[in-house]
Amino acid sequence: MAVMRAFETDDYHPDYGILILADTNQAWDPNEDPQMPHHRDRGDMPTGAFAGSGAGWVAAQAPDLSDHTVRIELHDVPPAAERAHFDEILETPFRSSSGELTLTDLTGGYGEADLHLGDTEWFRVRVARRPADGDGYYWLIQFWPDPTRELPAWFARSSQMGDRTSGVASDIEALLRWTPQLPLETSVDDLAQRLLVSGTAVRKALAVAEKDGLLHIDGDDPLRLSLERKTDS
Incomplete structure (x- = not known):
């Protein structure tokens, strides 16, 4: 190599x-x-x-x-x-x-x-x-x-x-942009392991990401995450 x-x-x-x-x-x-x-x-x-x-x-x-x-x-x-x-x-x-x-x-x-x-x-x-x-x-x-x-x-x-909420929210959105078939079925633990952050950071980031229109959450066991395209204001 x-x-x-x-x-x-x-x-x-x-x-x-x-x-x-x-x-x-x-x-x-x-x-x-x-x-x-x-x-x-x-x-x-x-x-x-x-x-x-x-x-x-x-x-x-x-x-x-x-x-x-x-x-x-x-x-x-x-x-x-x-x-x-x-x-x-x-x-x-x-x-x-x-x-x-x-x-x-x-x-x-x-x-x-x-x-x-x-x-x-x-x-x-x-x-x-x-x-x-x-x-x-x-x-x-x-x-x-x-x-x-x-x-x-x-x-x-x-x-x-660290566990900066805004950054972790964007990291989660990046996972969705690369998911071939949405929604992405996952869990807080899986996201925490992939992103190397705490479960608490993941939960806070998911709430912020959904509030800001970065993603949509459907269910919690498993989490079903999909993207929502931003619209011009």
Whole structure:
């Protein structure tokens, strides 16, 4: 197992504290059915408590005014997880359009490709972050082909991320965006285990998410969760 291709920079400075890795071409078939991930056309790139993904994008919380070091890798099979070396680790599906990725920001647009993924459409991506030796953060973002579209899952969550209700609510919504057939049947315990938060945090986040129109809850044993598309006010 080896790294097939890689890109690294030590002077990435994200606008508004958001890291964005984007497909250089967002040319999706408008007649495609079913549409996965759900709500991919809604125009934003939600990060949840730490990171999130969609069709042609990965976005993550990138605090600190200092430059960040970002390493992006393409693997042919899942790489070994360095869980002991990172404070935050999220794995999530990723859908590629052009096979090219650019590291950009909220105001930078789509530049030239920094990493070529090839012709594969479906990937798993692992987003990991830790404080750098000096200022800023070190990021390791790893892609490998994976057509199964397994739901997002946390493998490390620091106390800094904690059980913040708004972030956990967005994390739960991200699970629904990647669920092939809604509603998602789950439980508070299952969600807590997948998101690495407490059951209390899950219950609070579900209440906030439903109140804010992020999702709809039907029943409690099991929980049946579905998305409600936001409407313009």
